[in-house]
Amino acid sequence: MLECLNKIAKSKIITSPYPHIVIDSFLNESLLNNLHNELRSIDMSSEIVNKNNNEIKTDGQTQYGTRNILQKDLDVNLNLKNSAKVNHFFSSKNFKESIVKKLSGYLKSCSGLEEELILEMLKNKSNDSRIAFLPPSDSSKKREIHLDSSKMILVFLYYVRLPEDYSFGGSLNLLSREERYLFKSKINSLVSDLLNIYPSDLNIEKTYDYTDNRLVVMCSHGYSWHEVSTRRYATTARITFHGGIANDGKNNKLTLYGQDESLARPLKKKLKNLIGFLK
DSSP states (O other), X not given: OHXXXXXXXXXXXXXSSSOEEEEESOSOHHHHHHHHHHHTTOOTTSTTXXXXXXXXXXXXXEEOOOEEEEHHHHHTOGGGHHHHHHHHHHHSHHHHHHHHHHTHHHHHHHHOOOHHHHHHHTTTOOOOOEEEEEOOOSEEESEEEEOOOTTEEEEEEEEEOXXXXXXXXXXXXXXXXXXXXXXOSOHHHHHHHHTTOSOOSEEEXXXXXXXXXXXXXXXXXXXXXXXXXXXXSOSSOEEEEEEEEEOOGGGGGGSHHHHOGGGGOHHHHHHHHHHHHHO
């Protein structure tokens, strides 16, 4: 997988709305075709598929409900040897170190952690990459607008899209957050806020389609808002390899996001500012 590490090293860092890289044609064609053949045969009711219990249905639309296959289950299944190889690569120290070194300066500015500390964190980490399947549906939404856990400092997604997948939607939307509702200025500004004259403080800035053989790596922090848009008329599963790098739970307060978890609750923060303004 040396060629994959070279692609990471040569990739372009995109800094808006927050630091991330996107690499297309990440795996070679032969390996990708083998993945297609293996993953299209997965039975969602199989014992190796771990089912989440967070499926929600609203107005006929399913959210979440992802099915996962872990490395330990891939390793013992001879029919999934290529999937096991790829997932093991995404869990490997070489892959993790390559994306940390690529984004090192930005990881420091986003998390507050030095590169040496992040690399040290990788030494004792077990396999955490997995294959996720969102079952077919006429209308399904993987995730609403959200931030990842404050423990996460980096996340990655690798898309496998089967050639027979004719669904649309399911894109990754990256959102920028602007502070427009602080209730700190003049009375006329407060009136404008209450009348909702100003646009929302979360705006979609970049969209990346669910495209076969695409790798996305994002710095995860208190401003890395994102969502997965609704996927429609899907007769095949939406397939991703995903994982990341998490700070040790006991040291979570070391990160900038860990020190200020109110970043994940902007409405609460706005209300506190409004109360302070009216005092």
